[in-house]
């Protein structure tokens with residue numbers, strides 16, 4: 001299988017985890033910010049989470065550096081364009097990018113400016129390349145909650161015109177969903193779709209809660225439904241698609257090795273899975289690499305790959321028109 005040429009869909013990719021190291025250097029120079037190093041290799045090393053990362057929190061510390069240069073409209077627009085450009089160049093046909101508007105306010109940008117800049121960069125790339133995309137707004141579940149409704153309100157202007165969904169991200173604590181019920185409800189009322197990071201570092205119970213309390217239609221990672229019967233059955237019965245991110249899951253110790261990843265067992269048992277990058281830079285990966293890893297580690301046939309690709313289409317938050325376009329690539 002030619003992993004580079006084969007059409008791909010990425011439904012779980014963080015903007016701030018996917019910044020080119022060279023862009024960090026250039027933006028820091030333009031913005032007169034001092035970096036820990038001027039050497040591109042050292043910058044890259046600082047941005048990539050090590051294989052030996054002890055846990056998710058260590059992994060999440062890698063976002064500080066890229067976020068430091070993502071505080072202006074120009075920088076956000078540029079980085080958004082580049083993520084879509086990088087994906088398009090490896091035959092990703094559809095990409096849903098997520099980011100946390102709360103993390104881009106250090107110089108006083110409004111949520112409208114932040115979200116608008118990301119959407120603008122994406123649209124520029126959609127015009128230039130054969131790629132379509134949408135944005136997901138990630139709320140950081142460890143930050144104060146007083147501005148969540150403002151973010152949802154600001155995104156509404158772009159809803160179904162660049163923005164499609166609501167997500168909760170960041171460190172995962174047991175039972176976190178309970179505190180977010182009114183916010184998820186507010187987002188759904190406004191027309192947002194819902195995907196939630198759950199069952200990555202936390203238990204299957206978080207997945208159960210994300211679906212039953214928050215209305216999640218997809219789950220970011222969801223690995224720990226393994227061994228939690230109620231969560232497993234709920235995900236399977238309600239056809240909730242899991243956004244699997246193999247390299248990231250090994251880095252954050254959600255699984256010890258790729259071979260121990262439950263993705264194949266899930267797939268064989270009829271649990272819907274998709275293959276995604278999570279963070280192109282922090283996980284030092286591409287969709288080509290993620291597809292290769294899964295196909296080779298688990299001996300998937302071309303047909304099985306396209307079955308997963310089809311799950312990604314049908315469970316994407318794309319418009320019907322874009323889904324039609326993506327179906328045309330199925331063999």
Ligand SMILES: O=c1[nH]cnc2c1ncn2[C@@H]1O[C@H](CO)[C@@H](O)[C@H]1O
Pocket residue numbers: 014015016017056060063098099100103138169170171197200248278279
């Ligand atoms: O795998 C992950 N699990 C949970 N949170 C994550 C993951 N990757 C990135 N982020 C968090 O999402 C924020 C917005 O993009 C990032 O700044 C990071 O804190």
Ligand SMILES: [Zn+2]
Pocket residue numbers: 012014169197220278
């Ligand atoms: Zn993620």
